Amino acid sequence: MSELNNNENNDILLSVKDLYVEYTSDKKIIHAVNGVSFDIKKGKTLGLVGETGAGKTTIAKSIIGILPVPPAKLKSGEIYYEGQEITKLNEKEMSHIQGEEISMIFQDPMTALNPTMTVGAQIADGIALHENLSKVDSIKKAKQMLELVGIPSERFTEYPHQFSGGMKQRVVIAIALACNPQLILADEPTTALDVTIQAQVLELIKDLQKKQETSMLLITHDLGVVAQTCDDVAVIYAGEIVESGDKYEIFDHPSHPYTLGLFGSLPNMVKKGEKRLHPIAGMMPNPSNLPGGCKFHPRCPYATEECTQDIPELKNIGGTHACRCIHAGNLVRTDETNEETKEG
Numbered sequence: 001m002s003e004l005n006n007n008e009n010n011d012i013l014l015s016v017k018d019l020y021v022e023y024t025s026d027k028k029i030i031h032a033v034n035g036v037s038f039d040i041k042k043g044k045t046l047g048l049v050g051e052t053g054a055g056k057t058t059i060a061k062s063i064i065g066i067l068p069v070p071p072a073k074l075k076s077g078e079i080y081y082e083g084q085e086i087t088k089l090n091e092k093e094m095s096h097i098q099g100e101e102i103s104m105i106f107q108d109p110m111t112a113l114n115p116t117m118t119v120g121a122q123i124a125d126g127i128a129l130h131e132n133l134s135k136v137d138s139i140k141k142a143k144q145m146l147e148l149v150g151i152p153s154e155r156f157t158e159y160p161h162q163f164s165g166g167m168k169q170r171v172v173i174a175i176a177l178a179c180n181p182q183l184i185l186a187d188e189p190t191t192a193l194d195v196t197i198q199a200q201v202l203e204l205i206k207d208l209q210k211k212q213e214t215s216m217l218l219i220t221h222d223l224g225v226v227a228q229t230c231d232d233v234a235v236i237y238a239g240e241i242v243e244s245g246d247k248y249e250i251f252d253h254p255s256h257p258y259t260l261g262l263f264g265s266l267p268n269m270v271k272k273g274e275k276r277l278h279p280i281a282g283m284m285p286n287p288s289n290l291p292g293g294c295k296f297h298p299r300c301p302y303a304t305e306e307c308t309q310d311i312p313e314l315k316n317i318g319g320t321h322a323c324r325c326i327h328a329g330n331l332v333r334t335d336e337t338n339e340e341t342k343e344g
């Protein structure tokens with residue numbers, strides 16, 4: 001994966017270029033997305049990883065055209081789907097892309113489903129709208145979709161409250177996949193589920209993705225989910241991509257201090273005697289008052305004076321691997337603990 005995009009590359013389904021999105025709240029400008037660029041290849045999954053508030057969901061909403069405008073504003077940037085710039089499309093043109101070409105799996109199945117409609121009707125409605133099928137055929141396909149996600153079609157006439165959390169998320173996935181979209185935007189699709197169900201739902205998404213050759217943008221804060229599901233990874237912090245590359249480059253050679261911090265926050269099941277976690281100190285900066293220089297410098301254990309002034313660029317550090325850090329490859333701890341030196 002590269003920040004440098006090329007629309008003429010036939011392998012690329014979606015290309016986001018230099019996207020800036022702001023919100024206005026209490027007369028303050030909230031800088032949610034600050035110059036994000038990435039590509040999603042056909043049939044592949046890109047994991048967008050970061051903490052809550054990093055701008056991940058805003059990016060997904062920008063792609064599928066459901067940003068709440070106002071208070072949100074797509075300030076600048078372009079989004080190409082199959083080579084077509086989609087940010088300039090009107091509501092009617094965009095409605096053909098939503099659901100048919102690009103669909104979204106929302107984080108919380110409780111709020112994604114309508115409690116007053118049967119699950120079957122909710123799946124069939126989308127099919128009837130986008131696929132121009134008769135009512136009978138829409139119902140038939142909706143029942144097939146239920147079976148596909150592991151729910152007996154006899155439960156077509158039941159309501160969301162009659163399903164468990166994991167089953168509800170399966171219904172949400174059935175709705176998202178019903179019209180064979182080319183791209184799924186999955187926003188923390190397993191976060192609201194029990195750990196045991198999470199693995200099942202991830203397997204299901206992967207399976208269906210393979211069968212339908214769908215591409216996916218998987219939004220998550222969970223590196224375990226990324227390891228299981230993604231081909232490429234983009235780590236996002238304060239509305240900027242700070243590190244990107246294919247999964248193996250990121251997992252084998254994490255290079256940005258924030259990515260190192262994310263890995264350090266995970267329990268180490270391999271290294272004996274390594275019981276301490278090393279969480280990232282501090283909090284995500286206020287997006288209405290972002291720090292100057294490198295946005296990560298107030299939390300970075302490797303920060304130098306230079307980092308408070310200079311704005312780092314996302315630079316290629318080998319292969320498809322890119323990192324936004326002035327000291328990438330030559331990190332020396334500068335915090336009081338001075339525990340380690342990392343040369344990457």
Ligand code: SF4
Nearest residue numbers: 294297300307325326
């Ligand atoms: Fe840390 Fe400086 Fe690199 Fe930013 S540029 S991540 S503050 S070392």
